[in-house]
Amino acid sequence: MEFYRTHVLVCAGTGCTSMDSRLLRQNLYEEIIKRGLEKEVKVIETGCFGFCNLGPVMVVYPEGTFYCQVKPQDAAQIVEEHFIKGRPVERLLYQHEKDTANVVEMENIEFFKHQKRVALQNCGLIDPENIEEYIAQDGYFALAHCVKDLTPMEVIDIIKKSGLRGRGGGGFPTGTKWEFAYKSQADQKYVVCNADEGDPGAFMDRSVLEGDPHGVLEAMAIAGYAIGASKGFIYVRAEYPIAVERLKIAIRQAREYGLLGDNIFGTDFCFDIDIRLGAGAFVCGEETALLASTEGRRGEPRPRPPFPAVKGLFDKPTIINNVETFANVTKIIRNGWEWFASMGTEKSKGTKVFALAGKINNIGLIEIPMGTTLRTIIYDIGGGIPKGKKFKAAQTGGPSGGCLTETHLDIPIDYDNLIAAGSMMGSGGLIVMDEDNCMVDIARFFLEFTQEESCGKCPPCRIGTKRMLEILDRITTGKGTPEDLDNLEVLANTIKSSSLCALGQTSPNPVLSTIKHFRKEYEAHIYDKKCPAHVCQALLSYKIDPLKCKGCSLCARNCPAEAITGKIKEPFIISQDKCIKCGDCMTRCKFGAISKE
Amino acid sequence: MKSIEELRAIKAKKIGDVVSRNEKGVPTINVHMGTCGIASGAREALTAILEEIETRQIRDIHVIQSGCPGMCVNEPLITVTMPDETPYIYMKVTPEKAKSIVVRHVINHQPITEWLLNREK
Numbered sequence: 193m194e195f196y197r198t199h200v201l202v203c204a205g206t207g208c209t210s211m212d213s214r215l216l217r218q219n220l221y222e223e224i225i226k227r228g229l230e231k232e233v234k235v236i237e238t239g240c241f242g243f244c245n246l247g248p249v250m251v252v253y254p255e256g257t258f259y260c261q262v263k264p265q266d267a268a269q270i271v272e273e274h275f276i277k278g279r280p281v282e283r284l285l286y287q288h289e290k291d292t293a294n295v296v297e298m299e300n301i302e303f304f305k306h307q308k309r310v311a312l313q314n315c316g317l318i319d320p321e322n323i324e325e326y327i328a329q330d331g332y333f334a335l336a337h338c339v340k341d342l343t344p345m346e347v348i349d350i351i352k353k354s355g356l357r358g359r360g361g362g363g364f365p366t367g368t369k370w371e372f373a374y375k376s377q378a379d380q381k382y383v384v385c386n387a388d389e390g391d392p393g394a395f396m397d398r399s400v401l402e403g404d405p406h407g408v409l410e411a412m413a414i415a416g417y418a419i420g421a422s423k424g425f426i427y428v429r430a431e432y433p434i435a436v437e438r439l440k441i442a443i444r445q446a447r448e449y450g451l452l453g454d455n456i457f458g459t460d461f462c463f464d465i466d467i468r469l470g471a472g473a474f475v476c477g478e479e480t481a482l483l484a485s486t487e488g489r490r491g492e493p494r495p496r497p498p499f500p501a502v503k504g505l506f507d508k509p510t511i512i513n514n515v516e517t518f519a520n521v522t523k524i525i526r527n528g529w530e531w532f533a534s535m536g537t538e539k540s541k542g543t544k545v546f547a548l549a550g551k552i553n554n555i556g557l558i559e560i561p562m563g564t565t566l567r568t569i570i571y572d573i574g575g576g577i578p579k580g581k582k583f584k585a586a587q588t589g590g591p592s593g594g595c596l597t598e599t600h601l602d603i604p605i606d607y608d609n610l611i612a613a614g615s616m617m618g619s620g621g622l623i624v625m626d627e628d629n630c631m632v633d634i635a636r637f638f639l640e641f642t643q644e645e646s647c648g649k650c651p652p653c654r655i656g657t658k659r660m661l662e663i664l665d666r667i668t669t670g671k672g673t674p675e676d677l678d679n680l681e682v683l684a685n686t687i688k689s690s691s692l693c694a695l696g697q698t699s700p701n702p703v704l705s706t707i708k709h710f711r712k713e714y715e716a717h718i719y720d721k722k723c724p725a726h727v728c729q730a731l732l733s734y735k736i737d738p739l740k741c742k743g744c745s746l747c748a749r750n751c752p753a754e755a756i757t758g759k760i761k762e763p764f765i766i767s768q769d770k771c772i773k774c775g776d777c778m779t780r781c782k783f784g785a786i787s788k789e
Numbered sequence: 790m791k792s793i794e795e796l797r798a799i800k801a802k803k804i805g806d807v808v809s810r811n812e813k814g815v816p817t818i819n820v821h822m823g824t825c826g827i828a829s830g831a832r833e834a835l836t837a838i839l840e841e842i843e844t845r846q847i848r849d850i851h852v853i854q855s856g857c858p859g860m861c862v863n864e865p866l867i868t869v870t871m872p873d874e875t876p877y878i879y880m881k882v883t884p885e886k887a888k889s890i891v892v893r894h895v896i897n898h899q900p901i902t903e904w905l906l907n908r909e910k
Contacts, residue, residue, distance in 0.1 A: 195842045197835075197852035199810060232839055234806075253810045254817070254851035276832075277822045278854030317810055327796060328803035336793045449799075450790035458791040 196234040198275055199253040201316065205240030205402050206395075206434055212264055213248035219267035224275070233275050236325075239403015241316035242557035243303055246286070251298050251316070258298035259284040303554050306573050308535065310543045311359075311396075311519035312559045315403030320438050323445040326406040332451050334525035335410050338417050339461045347418040348374055351521065354529035355541030360386055360477075360514030361592065361618045362694070363540075363607040366521075369511055372501035373419040376509035381421035383412050384505060384512045386482055387428035387435070390474040391590030392641060394621035396545040397515035399557050401428065401435035404519065405442035409465060411521035413452065416463040419511055424465040427482050431472050439467055474645035478693045479512045481647065492649045493693035514619070516545055536562030540606030548574050550623040551581065563604035566596060570624060581626040585709070589618025591638040592698035594705025595631070614705045616698070630727035631710040632717055635703045636664040642699035653696030656687040660703060669730040672718035677707065726788050729773045733789060738763035740785035747777035747786065805848030815849045816895050819868040819876075823857025830883065831865035837884035838867075841891040850895065863906060869894050878906040 202208075202217050220235050241249050246260035257280050259270070266284060273279045285294035286301050295301050309315075318325040326332070338347050352367030373381060385408060389397040401408060412424045428436055443465055446452040454462045468486045475481045476491040483505050485491035504510025520542060524532045533541050540562040546569065547557055553575035560569065566586060570576065577583055585595040594615035603609050607617050625634060643657040660683050663676050684700030691697045707714060716722050723731040736747075736756075741763040748756040748764055755771040758764030766777070766786075778786040790796060820826070820835045838852060858866060863880035869890060870876040877900050879890055886904060893899045 195805060195839060195848070195850075195852075197839060199806075201810070232835075255853055276854070277824075277827070277856060278820075279856050318807060324799055324803040325806060327799045328807045330800070332790075332796055333793075333800075336796055340793060456790065457793060 194231055196232060198233040200233060200235045200250060200275075201238045201253065202235060202250040203239070203241050203248055203316065204237035204320075204434070205244075205399060206432075207240060207244035208247040208249060209434065211247045213250075213262075215264040216248055216250070216262055216267060219264045220271065223267050223271040227271060227276065229271070229275055233271075236319045237321070238318060239315040239320050240399040240557060242307075242312065242399070242559075243301075243554065244557065245553075245555035255280075256297045256299060258286055258296070258301060260286050303556070303558070303573055303575065306564075306568060307559050308543050308561050309559045310523050310532075310535075311400060311516050311545055312403070312557070313523065314407060315399055318404070320403055320405055321441050323406060323442065323449060323451075326404070330526060331406055331522075332410055334522040335413050335417075335451070336457050338414050338525060339457050339459050344374060344418045344420060347414065347525070350525060350529045351418075354524045354532040355536070355539075356517065356520055356524060356532065357540065357607060358514060359516035359520070359544065359619070361589070361616070363617055366513060366517055369501055369513070370415060370418050372499070373421075373509045373511045376502050378509050380423070380506075380508045381419055382505040382508055382510040383415045383419070383421045383424040384483070384486065384500075384510055385412055385424065385426040385428075385515060385518055386477065386479065386512050387426055387432075387515045388470045388477040388482060389429065389432075389515075389619060390472075390477045390645075391592075391619050391621045392638075393549040393623050394547045394590060394619045396547055396557055396620055398432050398435050400515050400519045400545075401432065402438055405435075405438045406446065407522055408439075408515055408518045409442055409446055409452065411518035412465060413456070413463045414521055414525060415511060415513065415518070417461055419509070421511075422462045422464070424463065425468050425486055425505070426465060427468045427470055427476070427486055429472050430469040436467065436469065443467070473647070474641070475647040475693075475695055478695050480693065482512065483510065492647050493695075495692060516620070537604055537606040537609075539608055544605070544617065544620055546620045546622045548622055548624070550587075551577050551626040551629070552624040553578055560605075562606045565602050565604055567601040569605070569622065570601075574624070577624065577626050581628065583624070584627050584629055585625045585631065585634075587615075587623040587625070587634065587638075587702070588621070589616040589698075589701070590621045591642045592616060592695065592701055593618045594701045595625075595634075595709060597709050614701075614708060616701070628725055628727070630668075630723050630725040631706045631713050632664065632668055632723075633725075633727045635706040636661070636668055638702040639664060639699065642695065646696065646699075650690075650692040650696060652687045652690040653692070653699060656683055656691075657696075657699050659683055660687075660700065664703070667714065667717045668723075668728040670717070670721045670728075672714075674718060676718060677711075677714055681707065722789075732773050733768055734766050734771060734773065734775070734778060734786055735789065736764055736766055737785045737787065740783050742783055742785075744782070746780055746782070750776055750780055752776065814872040815851055816872065817851040817853060817868075817870045818891070818895070819870070820852070820854050821856065821858055821864065821866040821868070822854040823861075823864075825857050825861040826864045826866065829864040831867075833884050834865045834867060834882045834887040837887040838891055841888040845891070845896065847891075847895070860906065866906065869900075871895070871898065879904050880906040 348370045356366045357363040476485045481491040481493040500510045545559045643661045646653045648654045743761040753772045755767045865882045868876045
């Protein structure tokens with residue numbers, strides 16, 4: 193082995209890969225070889241750093257220099273200036289605000305400063321395709337400790353005491369789940385990893401699998417040892433090709449090193465893992481549907497009990513944990529439950545990964561201790577709302593959750609506080625909305641998603657969500673009636689109480705929570721036939737202000753519907769019955785004479 | 790994998806690969822690689838340092854480069870910083886001197902005072 197003075201970590205997550213990071217790495221390799229530095233400078237492909245909207249990102253160690261929005265053609269300058277002369281390339285450094293000083297070190301960037309990375313610890317730090325780098329980061333020592341020094345019940349006890357709760361949405365105590373499966377008697381048991389991440393906007397599971405696949409494999413083996421299972425399955429979406437590829441490599445390497453397979457660490461413990469690809473149905477993230485799909489049957493939920501811990505995969509006791517849950521397990525074993533329990537709030541321990549999306553400056557993936565406020569997330573880490581707009585709401589829990597408003601900005605975020613606020617943790621998608629978002633339209637968007645993704649097994653979800661969507665369609669097109677609001681609430685409560693699985697039961701939540709917090713917006717749509725945020729097209733009309741219009745005819749010449757008429761140098765007029773409300777005229781007008789209302 | 794010792798052996802072998810990414814408080818050798826430094830042989834000094842590190846199998850060390858500190862007449866300059874100590878700046882570092890600095894200063898904690906830039910003080 194050789195000593196490399198400089199390590200260049202280039203993000204190879206899905207986000208940065210879509211922005212040409214592969215070509216950037218290629219160019220870096222070539223430039224490094226051209227200058228004879230290949231024995232001194234090492235380029236490593238890592239998982240996601242989280243700062244996705246500034247991609248492609250790369251970090252140069254040991255200095256910890258953080259470069260963002262690096263283009264493939266920047267490679268030559270970076271090699272020449274930084275790797276040879278030791279001068280960071282200023283124009284590629286991070287700037288907190290325009291015209292402020294560049295920030296050189298990654299650890300001093302606001303976005304990273306407030307984070308506490310536990311599940312994402314290795315993401316962006318190691319090469320996910322190299323098992324030895326994972327081992328160098330104390331990888332597989334937790335598994336060794338468990339199978340060599342601890343009894344299964346002792347392992348379960350540590351997880352229980354740590355207070356770890358399921359990160360996939362429900363928040364069920366992980367240790368308790370393991371104990372149920374441990375106590376179930378059977379000749380065969382299974383460990384299943386739920387990597388069927390389906391919430392719109394959430395991508396933490398993908399990032400963990402892409403950046404630290406061995407962390408999940410090791411934790412699954414620990415779970416297998418704890419409950420007495422010898423077989424594990426990872427159910428992962430086929431839409432995550434990079435994650436699937438890295439998982440396959442990781443499993444192959446772990447088998448080669450004897451970290452999966454028979455007699456692990458010379459003990460009687462045997463454990464192996466296989467991958468099952470999901471076809472992207474939202475319902476397959478529900479545990480009983482996921483099991484059915486893993487068995488090769490149609491992905492449909494079934495009633496519980498019996499719970500999977502008693503009767504799961506192939507009718508054998510099975511534990512199903514989410515990727516992020518597993519990503520925490522190895523760290524708890526390694527650092528002790530006391531360490532984990534010292535983070536977070538009274539009933540929600542540890543950290544949580546959130547995917548920031550929507551109207552927020554720093555779109556990306558963050559990990560924060562439980563109990564951090566929404567204000568810190570949005571304004572300190574997220575960098576606030578673009579264009580100085582006003583914060584309106586944040587949707588947590590995806591289509592199963594609800595929205596948080598300005599009044600919730602300062603509550604500590606944990607499982608119980610979110611439920612009390614009418615939302616839920618969910619898998620950690622956090623979609624930020626500003627004053628330009630119509631809340632009725634948002635509710636309609638999520639309901640359209642759940643309605644389309646309903647598996648159709650139980651009528652409340654299949655028919656109920658369809659009827660709700662029809663009502664919302666009416667409201668957003670100006671055909672709403674005063675009874676619609678009451679009907680929505682009745683339908684919502686029926687679906688909530690009578691659906692078979694959690695996906696159905698939670699599908700009306702976005703509607704209920706927007707009605708609760710933004711009733712006035714619904715009423716404006718129904719009674720005044722107006723969309724206060726100017727989003728719902730049917731309720732919009734574009735008008736030309738005759739005082740501002742110079743009669744240049746630019747709008748009229750470009751109108752696809754030929755709805756604008758007038759004489760040159762005189763105010764033009766939009767014919768409302770021809771207008772298709774595309775907004776093209778408004779963006780083209782150089783005098784700001786066109787407005788929508 | 791039959792024993793935890795095997796795991797430890799892999800970790801020991803690879804630790805140098807990750808140490809530069811997450812360790813603080815390890816010795817740092819900074820080679821000043823401005824145009825003047827490179828012209829007077831900083832590149833050769835850097836190569837010598839890396840060779841010596843390889844020969845001695847040192848793994849917990851940072852080797853970085855930086856620009857010209859302004860004393861072009863005394864180039865090549867290298868700065869050695871041991872954890873919690875003040876930095877020592879060596880001047881006119883030849884490849885042979887560089888190797889000795891790695892051995893005597895970094896490994897044996899004995900700065901070579903006669904080659905220091907600030908030795909008068």
